[in-house]
Amino acid sequence: MKIKRFPGGLHPPEHKSTAARAIEPCSLPDELVIPLAQHIGAPAEPCVVIGDTVAKGQVIAQPRGFVSVPIHASSSGVVTAVEPRLHPMGRPLPAIVIKPDGRDAWPDGLEGGMNPLLVDPLTLPPSRLRDMVRNAGVVGLGGATFPTHVKLSPPGGKKINTLILNGVECEPYLTADHRLMLEEPERILAGIDILRRILGVERVCIGIEENKPDAIAVMRDACAQRDIEVIALKVMYPQGAEKQLIFAVTGRQTPSGGLPMDVGVVVQNVGTAAAVADAIIHGRPLVExxxxxxxxxxxxxxxxxxxxxxxxxxxxxxxxxxxxxxxxxxxxxxxxxxxxxxxxxxxxxxxxxxxxxxxxxVATRSEGPCIRCARCVSVCPARLLPTTISAYARRDMIAEAERFNALDCIECGCCAYTCPARIPLVQSIRQVKGAILAKRRLS
Ligand code: SF4
Ligand code: SF4
Missing domain, CATH: 3.10.20.600 (Ubiquitin-like (UB roll))
Structure with missing residues (x-):
């Protein structure tokens, strides 16, 4: 078995106690609060009002602009409010509130999806498949929530030749992707076939950390009849970050300030691939x-x-x-x-x-002075000088932080995790990144 890895990183305790817990359905809550901002890009625009009856999967907010996706009702019921509600980003943001009717009903009594496709999806043109992905509201499910149709629309000059499926799940505690690969590999593969058709790529790889040998075995077995490589990767955080995954799988280095498409690669999470299959084959939007x-x-x-x-x-x-x-x-x-x-x-x-x-x-020790140990430098997967950038950030020296490539920070947290002085490095770098981007927008 060929094992690959990227430079830097660390291996925090895994705590993956749910790895053997099969996926269970969650019961229907009394209220669903569905924010309009759930993706990178412009928030969606509501197209329902208080008192409207909605079916599961019905569009309740339309996209605004290309980098945006529609939002769908995640169960049937009545719209009870369109108002700001506390959002996971820490402040009230506009949301549509639905009181479920308990039937969890798709339109016209359809079960499990809305408009099942009656033809082979691989006979449809890529542009049609891309539109269907967008209409289903599919975004990156690894946590970044970048609209998937945008990633599947490289500009004319960018030739994509490799699709990497991210099955790494390197964050401690998380096992959702692991269970998805064990329990629903065919759903993932159906999505990969569609993604491959849209992008027209030659090479497809699935990257999985070697601490999931059962998932590697299941995916290799499922891919036996397909031209797809399943690559075992060293257990090292943040192996699942896009640039680190691309380097580990292909040896290609995404340039500073660049995107995966600059090195001919598109990365999609395995959960996103499954959502693409749901969208195209079952007409089922991203509601769960x-x-x-x-x-x-x-x-x-x-x-x-x-x-x-x-x-x-x-x-x-x-x-x-x-x-x-x-x-x-x-x-x-x-x-x-x-x-x-x-x-x-x-x-x-x-x-x-x-x-x-x-x-x-939870660590409670308070911050101390930097002891110049350079541990933060040795673990930084982006090859930055976290202590230097952080020092500039804390003094509001934005131009200097920018000169030290603060924008290349992927906010993985390795530097702060390893710092013996408990200096909140990533927090200050995140802030200065915001300041740099704000300055660029003004200039
Ligand atoms: S948070 Fe940023 S600076 Fe710190 S280790 Fe990760 S990439 Fe490097
Ligand atoms: S790890 Fe912490 S103490 Fe060590 S050099 Fe970096 S900031 Fe300073």
Whole structure:
């Protein structure tokens, strides 16, 4: 077995206690709060009003611009509000609130999807398939939520020759993609066939860390009749970051400030591939996803199939509630996830997991002075000088931080994780990145 890896990174404790937990359906909540901003790009525009009756899968908000996707009702019911609600990004943002009617009904009584395709999807032109992906609201399900149709529309001058499926799931605690590969490999492969048809690529690879030998075996078995490589990768965080994955699989280095398409590659998460299959073959929009609900404060961690808009509080109850007082709630993994201020926040399309930490799992030591140990430099997968950029960031020296390539930071958190002085490096770098981008927009 050929094992590859990228430079830098680290290996935090895995804590993947839900790896053996099969995916379970999550019950229907009393209320669904569906934000209009669930993807990178312009938020969607509501096309329903209070009092409207909606079917599951019905479009309730239309995209605004090319880098945007529609939003769909994740169950049937009545629209009870169109108003700002607390969003996972930490502030109130516009959302459509639905009171489910309990029937969970698709239009016209269709079950499991809306408009099943009656022809072989691989006979359809790529442009039609791309439009169908967009109309189904498919976005990157690894957490980035970049609209998938945009990634599938490289500009004329960019020749794509490699499609990489990301089955790495390198964040501690998360096992949703792992279970998807074990339980629904054919769904992923159906999506890969469609993605390959849209992009017209020669080479297709699935990258999986070698700590998931069962998933590697299942995917290799499923790919036996197809021209798809399943590549085992070293267990090293952040192996699942796009540029690091591309380097590990192809040896190609994405240039500073560049995109995967600059080196002829498109990367899609395995969950996104499955969502593409649902969209094209079953006409089923992205109204649910698999997420790992876990952490030491939780009674019974699980992998759940959740409707978009379900509150975190409902997800916690679905896992038996809390066994310990929660001191930190994170949406996503512990390295790149977003801290939540409340459980009354909805799960969105980018919710790969929910992590509930007790006091034993959260470091409380306070920040000290930098001891110039350079550990942050040696783990940085982007080959940056985190301590230097952070020092500039903290002094508002934006131009200097930019000169040290702050924008190449992928916010993986390796530097802050390894820093013995507990300096919040990634937080300050994230802030200065925002300042650099704001400055560029003004100039
Ligand atoms: S500087 Fe950015 S890319 Fe480098 S380790 Fe820190 S968070 Fe990761
Ligand atoms: S790891 Fe922390 S203490 Fe060491 S050089 Fe980097 S910022 Fe300084």
């Amino acid at each position: 996803r698999i997420a790992t609900i876990t952490g030491p404060a939780l009674v019974e961690p699980k992998n759940l199939r959740i409707r978009i808009g379900t509150s975190l509080r409902h997800l916690v109850a679905e896992c038996g509630g809390l066994r310990e007082e929660v001191v930190k709630v994170i949406m996503g993994g512990p390295m790149m996830g977003h801290t939540q201020l409340s459980l009354d926040v909805p799960a969105i399309r980018g919710t790969s997991g929910l992590l509930l930490l007790d006091k034993n799992a």
